[in-house]
Amino acid sequence: MSVWRWISTRGVVLAGAWLVAMSPAMAQESGSEAVEDAPAVSGVDAQVSEVEGEFAENGDRQNAYDAILAQGTEAYNGGDYEGARQRFVEAAQVLPQRPEAYRNLARANFWMERYAEATHHYDHYLRLAPEAADAEQIRSERRMAANQAGGEGYVVPGSQRQALEALERELNRGQALTASGGGAYGLYRTVLRMGYAAPELGSVQARLAQRLLDEHDARLLGEASGLVPTLTAADWAVQRERLQLASELSGDALLTDMVERRLMVVEAAEALVDGRYERAIRRAGEAAEANPDLRFVGWYRVAALAAGGQPAEALTALDQFRAQAGWDEATDARAGVLRAQLLQALGRYEEAARELEAALR
Structure with a gap:
């Protein structure tokens, strides 16, 4: 025509x-x-x-x-x-x-x-x-x-509106990302598939990026007392995905910088879980320096040195870390047990026995 x-x-x-x-x-x-x-x-x-x-x-x-x-x-x-x-x-x-x-x-x-x-x-x-x-x-x-x-105004389709409302609820009080790809991020992807496009989507992306990062940190801080990561390899894979998605969603330089620093922690933990101790030692040291707010990251380097057959280096790292950690008694006692094990591995049996006795009191 x-x-x-x-x-x-x-x-x-x-x-x-x-x-x-x-x-x-x-x-x-x-x-x-x-x-x-x-x-x-x-x-x-x-x-x-x-x-x-x-x-x-x-x-x-x-x-x-x-x-x-x-x-x-x-x-x-x-x-x-x-x-x-x-x-x-x-x-x-x-x-x-x-x-x-x-x-x-x-x-x-x-x-x-x-x-x-x-x-x-x-x-x-x-x-x-x-x-x-x-x-x-x-x-x-x-x-x-x-x-x-003819004077007819545009109305957001009902299914799209319901998906947006569900996304808002999940952003406010739900999970950002589940292991199966659900949570707020899953709903966000649903909204996109429905063809939603509006400037307001920018604020949704920013909020979702922050929620993903917060959820990542909450999962880490919940494990802050462990000598080695207690998360499984699958758990760390979800942690990595949270960070990568947050980076993709956000154009904020500060959040992007935080994501890069947190990825060092994930990489150190993944290397330790996988038995790649040399990489874990190196990456944990870098991660600890880049993430001073996550004090427990120093554990990963100590654990990697110990598991990697370097008891002398592990003992030095543990003593340095222990001196500034400010742990509670239970956590410090666990550090004492590890210290006793390292002393024993070095043939310092009497020191090891005293350390273990003190830790088990």
Whole structure:
């Protein structure tokens, strides 16, 4: 169907300039050229560069956003509006605070005659980039979509709304991630699969990232008295996943730095559980230095030295660590038992006997 036939059947008078403004090139990355044989019913010229600096984000997520946006542009320029719509939704989910995806999503929805939804996403764009060079053009397009919608407002689908409510409850008082991939993160993935895309998703991502990190720390702090990790290899795998997901979700530099430091602890523990003692010794030392708030990490180096057949080094490390640990009596007694074992391994039997007697009182 030609542009003018489509317009006439809708009873809408569109200026030629407006048609040019909604050509597919608008969905492209800044600096790119419009597709020469693009369908007349689509498209636009690039406006990304005017707002890009203001919304700079984490590099990996930015690269993913750009790649998905480019895929959506290609589909849009080829007249595949449903394919373009799906890619623009995905882009908005990667970086919910970037405006371009919402503008492109609005336009794809418009050509699919989803006018109320188009108006909804035009509003997202204007909220995020009210001073963009194309803001007046977008307001004009929004009015056109609203007129075509006949006053009908966009309503979030019931199933999507229920998933969002369940996610909110889990974020407030549930688990961030379970061993089976459930918890708040599982609900977050469900919301994404349902096609939810809105700037508010950014705050959900930030909260979920913090909850994942908090849950990771709570699991560690619950094991703070152990001489060796009491978590299983499977438990540590979930701990690693919590940290990796938190890093992927957050663009916050402080949280990313914390995740990197906590990963050292996980790597030290995994090496110790797996019997890779040299790596455990090295990584535990680095982890203890990088995570002074997790005093128990020093245990891992002592345990790795002891298990790795280095009793003299383990004894020195234990004495240094014990002197500044500030443990309760029960934990200190356990350290005393380990010290007695190390003394015995070094052939210092009388010292070992005295140490063990003191620890068992």
